[in-house]
Amino acid sequence: MTGSLHTRADLLEAWHSHLAQGRRRSPHTVRAYVATAARLLDALQLQDWPAIARLDAADLRRQLAARRADGLGNVSAARELSALKAFLAFARDQSGQPNPAPPRLRGPRIKKGLPRPVTPDEAVHLMETVSDLASDDWIGARNRAVLLLLYGAGLRIAEALSLTAAALPLGETLVVTGKGGKQRMVPLLPIVRAGVADYVGKCPWPLEKTAPLFRGAKGGPLSQGLVQKAMARARIVLGLPATATPHALRHSFATHLLGAGADLRSLQELLGHASLGSTQIYTRVDAATLLDVYRSAHPREQ
Structure with missing residues (x-):
């Protein structure tokens, strides 16, 4: 052109x-x-x-x-x-002309805020609560399955909702297509596989191979907004802050893995980050968590 x-x-x-x-x-x-x-x-x-x-x-x-x-x-x-x-x-x-040099212009400096992870107990309670609050048993199973993929496998919400039924039955690993069409392989814990299988068994809609895995109440593709609303209701019930969003579960996945000894390169692969710099923010998250523990537990801070 x-x-x-x-x-x-x-x-x-x-x-x-x-x-x-x-x-x-x-x-x-x-x-x-x-x-x-x-x-x-x-x-x-x-x-x-x-x-x-x-x-x-x-x-x-x-x-x-x-x-x-x-x-x-x-x-x-x-x-x-x-x-x-x-x-x-x-x-x-x-x-179709010789390319001129691109304009050199710096954008405003952005102060990067630290992601706010939830605790493992809070993550479990959130997934149980979104299930309990749902209007239908299969919708509760669906919401829980989506959140399990975010917290248990580190998927972005868009990645989870873009899965098709061709991924079934889930095995020990899952190939995920992330930003820019980049694919990565993530391991799936038994609890994640069981949660998705529970939803599949209860879903009233036929799950053809090329169709979206996660469905809305009328059978269409599940929207991010519905997942976000379900989590918002759950966090209000549990008294959690507004930072407890679906994306916070992915942050929590990364933070908890790092705290358990995962190295940054492996974490970068699991999260699908293009650069290690995007992953290094979690070292600051973990340090912030340790500081909170220190301040709440050290005798001189009482």
Whole structure:
């Protein structure tokens, strides 16, 4: 494809297709990146790839300044800049012209917060409670099975919900497709396999090989929002903080493994992190947990 797409819709459709099919980005990321591109096109009235490819750091800085004036925070601004740079790189590929140097522009500095893991007992109570609070026995078994995959195998919620019935029956390992289409193998504990088997035995919908493994009440694919709502109800019942989310179970999986002696490289493989730097945050989590234990138990702190 060369530089003569003439409408805004054409440009955005090509960008959407590249992200969703070429890069296999998550639906959330695709929506955010396409929205960022749309704002840029509207602000600068651009309608062809070569014009977009010629944008420089000053153009991006002005676009970000306008967004910051609308109240965009540091984290969102950093994501917006990442989306803009990716869009310009795509435009350079599409323009059919010699690629100019990419704009050099630093995003705002982001202070990384530590993940907030739950304790092993809290994780168990959460899974029991989401099951007990469900409107139907099979839905309770389904919710528990999803959370078992997050805490017992370290899956992202999107990875768990993207599983199809072709994965059945579960064995001692499971091949998971993560971000960017990258595959990894994760071991499955007997309790995880038993939880999924319990759900499968109770699910009222036929589980064809190509169909989603986890179903909503009407038989369609289970949404992340329903899992998040189920966990929100459970944490309120248990008196846990708002940080006790489905994603916190994945954090807890990593933190508890590290505390039990797992090495960072193995943890990186289990979590599907592209870089070791993403995994190293768990060393700080574990240190923070140890400090909490020390402060609550040491005689001089009483």
